[in-house]
Amino acid sequence: MGDKIIERIVENVLQGRRNKDDEGIEEDYIGEPGVAELVQEALDNGIDTNTILLEGLSKGMEQVGEKYETGEYFIPDMLTAAEAVEAGMTVMEPHLASEGGSGGKGKVIMATVEKDLHDIGKNLVSIMLKGAGFNVVDMGIDVPAARIVEAAEEENADLIGLSALLNTTMTNMEDVVKELDKKGLHDKVKVIIGGAPTSDDFAAEIGADGYGKDAFAAIRIAENLIQAGGTK
Amino acid sequence: MSQRGVDVTKPYERLNREQIELVHRTSLDLLENPGILCYNQECVTMLEKAGAKVKATREGEHDAWWVSIPEKIIKQALDTAPSKVVLGARDPENKIVMEAEGTRVHFGTGSETNYWLEIEAETFVSKIDGREEVFPVMKKNRGNLEYLCRSAHLSEQLENLDFFLRNVNVQDSDITGENKDVNMFFAALNHTTKPIVSGISSLDQLEKVIDMAELIAGGKEELLKNPLITFITSVIKSPLQVVDETAEKLMAISRKNLPVIISTSPQGGSTAPIEEFGMMAQVNAEVLAGIAINQLSNPGAPVIYGAVPVRARMDDLHDMYGVPEFCHYNIDCAQMARYYQVPCYSTAGVADAKIPGVQAAVEKMFTYTSVPSSAPDLVHYAFGLLDKTQTFSPEQAVLENHQIGMVKALYAGSKIEPQDADRIKSMIGEVMASPYKLYARYARKMLRRGEIFPGFPFEGDSEDQDHTLLVAHEKMKELEQVEPKYLPEDVCKSIFEKIPGLLPRLNPYSK
Numbered sequence: 070m071g072d073k074i075i076e077r078i079v080e081n082v083l084q085g086r087r088n089k090d091d092e093g094i095e096e097d098y099i100g101e102p103g104v105a106e107l108v109q110e111a112l113d114n115g116i117d118t119n120t121i122l123l124e125g126l127s128k129g130m131e132q133v134g135e136k137y138e139t140g141e142y143f144i145p146d147m148l149t150a151a152e153a154v155e156a157g158m159t160v161m162e163p164h165l166a167s168e169g170g171s172g173g174k175g176k177v178i179m180a181t182v183e184k185d186l187h188d189i190g191k192n193l194v195s196i197m198l199k200g201a202g203f204n205v206v207d208m209g210i211d212v213p214a215a216r217i218v219e220a221a222e223e224e225n226a227d228l229i230g231l232s233a234l235l236n237t238t239m240t241n242m243e244d245v246v247k248e249l250d251k252k253g254l255h256d257k258v259k260v261i262i263g264g265a266p267t268s269d270d271f272a273a274e275i276g277a278d279g280y281g282k283d284a285f286a287a288i289r290i291a292e293n294l295i296q297a298g299g300t301k
Numbered sequence: 302m303s304q305r306g307v308d309v310t311k312p313y314e315r316l317n318r319e320q321i322e323l324v325h326r327t328s329l330d331l332l333e334n335p336g337i338l339c340y341n342q343e344c345v346t347m348l349e350k351a352g353a354k355v356k357a358t359r360e361g362e363h364d365a366w367w368v369s370i371p372e373k374i375i376k377q378a379l380d381t382a383p384s385k386v387v388l389g390a391r392d393p394e395n396k397i398v399m400e401a402e403g404t405r406v407h408f409g410t411g412s413e414t415n416y417w418l419e420i421e422a423e424t425f426v427s428k429i430d431g432r433e434e435v436f437p438v439m440k441k442n443r444g445n446l447e448y449l450c451r452s453a454h455l456s457e458q459l460e461n462l463d464f465f466l467r468n469v470n471v472q473d474s475d476i477t478g479e480n481k482d483v484n485m486f487f488a489a490l491n492h493t494t495k496p497i498v499s500g501i502s503s504l505d506q507l508e509k510v511i512d513m514a515e516l517i518a519g520g521k522e523e524l525l526k527n528p529l530i531t532f533i534t535s536v537i538k539s540p541l542q543v544v545d546e547t548a549e550k551l552m553a554i555s556r557k558n559l560p561v562i563i564s565t566s567p568q569g570g571s572t573a574p575i576e577e578f579g580m581m582a583q584v585n586a587e588v589l590a591g592i593a594i595n596q597l598s599n600p601g602a603p604v605i606y607g608a609v610p611v612r613a614r615m616d617d618l619h620d621m622y623g624v625p626e627f628c629h630y631n632i633d634c635a636q637m638a639r640y641y642q643v644p645c646y647s648t649a650g651v652a653d654a655k656i657p658g659v660q661a662a663v664e665k666m667f668t669y670t671s672v673p674s675s676a677p678d679l680v681h682y683a684f685g686l687l688d689k690t691q692t693f694s695p696e697q698a699v700l701e702n703h704q705i706g707m708v709k710a711l712y713a714g715s716k717i718e719p720q721d722a723d724r725i726k727s728m729i730g731e732v733m734a735s736p737y738k739l740y741a742r743y744a745r746k747m748l749r750r751g752e753i754f755p756g757f758p759f760e761g762d763s764e765d766q767d768h769t770l771l772v773a774h775e776k777m778k779e780l781e782q783v784e785p786k787y788l789p790e791d792v793c794k795s796i797f798e799k800i801p802g803l804l805p806r807l808n809p810y811s812k
C-alpha cells in the first residue's frame with residue numbers, strides 16, 4: 070500500500086501535477102489525485118516524512134533531472150515538476166515543523182535587487198531550489214538591500230540568492246553583502262548571485278560567496294555552501 | 302508619404318477577419334477580467350476616473366492595484382489615437398511618415414546590447430602543410446559611448462537602414478544614472494541624420510533630452526512638427542502588469558506630444574501562453590492597456606503599437622527568435638495594429654546565434670522575409686543584433702544591410718503593365734529570329750537603371766574557406782572612414798552650454 074502511494078508520488082512529480090485539478094504530460098490525469106493529495110494520503114497512512122521526501126519527491130525530481138539530461142524533458146517540464154514537489158512540501162510542512170526539522174535542505178531568501186524588475190530567471194531559480202528541497206522565501210522584484218538582509222535575519226536563513234539583469238542594478242548586489250558584513254551576519258548567511266551581466270569575477274569583486282550561471286548551478290552552489298557552513 | 306522603406310503593397314494576411322475580431326474580443330475580456338495589475342498609483346487613479354474598477358492589493362514588497370478596464374476606455378483610446386504618426390529626422394529626407402492605410406515597412410536597429418563584437422583578421426599557419434590562412438578572430442567587448450557613436454555613424458552609411466534605435470549599452474566609468482540619457486541621445490543625434498528612437502532610463506532627464514532636441518530642431522514648435530526623437534516605453538511587464546516607473550515615464554512623455562512606442566515583450570512559454578491564440582490575446586491586451594494610459598494622459602498624443610512577442614527556448618527559458626512561432630506572433634500583431642489603425646512597431650532580424658555565420662544567416666533571413674510580409678510600419682532589432690539581443694556586431698550589420706536590401710527588393714510591387722505587352726512580344730520575336738537566341742542585350746538597360754539586384758557583395762574568392770565575414774569587415778572599415786555628418790558647430794556649442802551632464806569628449810569641435 071505504502072509503496073504504491075510513494076510510486077504514485079514519483080509518477081505525479083514526473084507528470085508535474087500539484088493536485089487533482091492539474092493536467093499531466095500525458096492525457097487523462099485531470100481529477101486523479103496529484104502530489105498534494107497523495108502526500109496527504111501517505112501521511113494519513115502513517116508513512117514518515119523522510120520516506121515521502123527521499124523515496125517520493127526527491128526521487129521523482131531526480132528522474133526528471135535524468136530525463137532533462139537525455140533531452141526527453143525540457144525546462145517547462147522541470148518547472149512543473151518542481152512545483153509539484155513544492156505542493157507536496159507544503160502539505161508536509163506542519164509535520165516537519167512538529168518533528169523539529171528545518172524543512173528541507175536549508176532556507177534561502179531569493180530576490181531581484183533594487184530597481185530591477187526582471188524575474189523570469191530568478192523565479193526559475195526559486196522554483197528549482199524548492200524542487201531540490203530547499204525552503205525558499207521569494208521576496209519578488211525591486212527589493213532594497215536592507216529589506217533582504219532584514220528578511221534573512223527574521224527567517225533565520227542560510228543563504229541569500231540575488232538576481233540582477235541590468236548592468237546598472239548589479240551594483241546593488243554589493244550593498245547586500247556590505248549590509249550583511251555590517252551586521253556581522255555574513256559568516257552565517259552566504260550570498261549567491263546570478264543574472265546575465267554578472268560573473269564569477271564580479272561575485273569575487275563584491276565579496277559574494279558564489280555565482281551561478283543557471284538554476285542547476287544555483288542548486289549545486291547552494292548545496293555546497295550550506296554543507297560547508299554546516300548550519301543544519 | 303515616406304521616401305524610405307519599402308511598400309509591401311499587398312500585406313500577407315495570416316488571420317482572417319473573424320480571427321482578428323476574436324483576438325480583439327478576447328483581449329477586451331481579459332482587460333476586464335482578470336484586468337491588469339498596476340503598480341503606479343497615479344495611473345490607477347486616472348483609469349478609475351475614466352471608469353475602471355479598482356482593487357488594492359500587495360505584491361511582494363510593493364503596493365499594487367487590480368484594475369478592471371471596461372471596453373469603453375479602450376474604444377475611446379483607439380478613437381483618439383492618431384492614425385498618422387511621423388518620426389522626424391535631422392535630414393527631412395529621412396523622415397518616416399506612417400499612415401493608417403500605409404503599407405510601407407521601415408527597418409531599424411534595436412535593443413541595448415551589453416557587448417560589441419570586435420573582429421580582426423588574423424593569419425594562421427596550418428599544422429598539416431604549413432599553409433597560411435586568414436581567419437576572423439572575435440572578441441566581445443563591453444559596450445561604451447564610443448561604440449554607440451560608431452554604431453550611429455555606421456547606421457548613417459547603411460542605405461537600407463531607416464531609423465536608429467540606440468543599440469549599444471554605454472558602460473563607461475563616467476556614465477551615471479544622471480547623465481546616461483543626455484549622452485546617449487547626443488551621441489546618436491550627432492552621428493546620424495535618420496530618425497532616433499530610444500528608451501529613457503531616468504525621467505529626470507526627459508526635459509534635458511527634449512531641450513536638446515529642440516535646440517537641434519530649432520524650437521518647440523519645430524520639434525513637434527519634426528519630432529527628431531521617438532521614445533520607447535516598456536510599460537508592461539507580462540503578463541498584464543503595469544510597471545510603476547515606466548508608467549510614470551509613459552504618462553510624462555505622452556503629455557509632451559512626442560511619439561511614443563508602447564512596447565511589451567511577452568515570452569511565449571514563460572510570461573505568456575506559447576500557443577498563438579493565447580499569446581495574441583494577451584500581447585494585444587497589453588498594448589491596448591498601454592495605449593489607453595497614453596491616450597488618457599493626453600488624448601490625441603502620437604502613439605505606436607509596439608508588440609515584441611517572442612518565444613521561450615524550451616531548454617533554458619531564454620528568448621528565441623529564429624523560429625516560426627515568433628513570426629506568427631509578429632505577423633498577427635501587425636494585422637491587429639492595422640485593424641486598430643495605429644502604426645505598428647515590429648521585430649525581425651535578431652538572431653539566437655552568438656556570432657556571425659551560418660546560424661545567424663539562416664535565422665535572420667527567415668524572420669526578415671516573413672515578418673515584413675504583413676507590412677508593419679517599423680521593424681526593429683535589425684542590423685547586427687546577435688545572441689538574443691546581447692551582442693552587436695558592426696560587420697553583421699553591414700551584411701544585413703544587404704539582406705534587407707534583398708527583402709526590400711522582394712516586396713517591391715510587380716511591374717506587369719499592359720503598355721509593355723507589345724514591346725515584350727517584339728523582343729521575344731527578335732531574339733527567336735537571331736542566331737544565338739540570347740536575351741543578354743535586353744538586360745543591359747535594366748542593369749544600367751539599377752533595376753537588377755546586385756549579387757552577393759561579400760563573396761570571397763577562396764575555394765575552401767568562407768571569407769564572407771572578412772570581406773564584410775573590410776567594407777565596415779571603409780564605411781567607418783566616411784566623415785560623420787556632425788551637428789552644426791553653433792548648435793553643438795549651444796547644446797554644450799545649455800544641457801548639463803554632457804561629456805566634453807563627445808563634442809566634435811572641441812578637439
Ligand code: B12
Nearest residue numbers: 185186187188189190230231232235236263264281283413
Ligand atoms: C524578458 C526581459 C525583460 C522583461 C522582464 C520580464 C520578467 N518577468 O522578468 C521586461 C520587458 C519587463 C524587461 C524590462 C526591461 N529590460 Co529587459 N530583458 C529581458 C530579456 C529579453 C530576457 C531576460 C530573461 O528573462 N532571460 C531568461 C532567463 C531564464 O534567464 P536569466 O534571467 O539570465 O536567468 C538565468 C541565469 O542568469 C541564472 N540566474 C538568474 N538569477 C539568478 C540568481 C541566482 C542567485 C543564481 C545563482 C542564478 C541566477 O539562472 C537563470 C536560469 O537559467 C533580456 C535579454 C537577454 N537576452 O537577457 C532583456 C534585458 C536584460 N533587458 C534590458 C533592458 C535595457 C530593459 C529595460 C531597461 C527596458 C528595455 N530597454 O527593454 C527594462 C528595465 C526594467 C527594470 N527596471 O528592470 C537589457 C539590459 C541591458 C543592460 N543595461 O544591462 C537586456 C539585456 C536586453 C537588451 N539587450 O537590451 N526586460
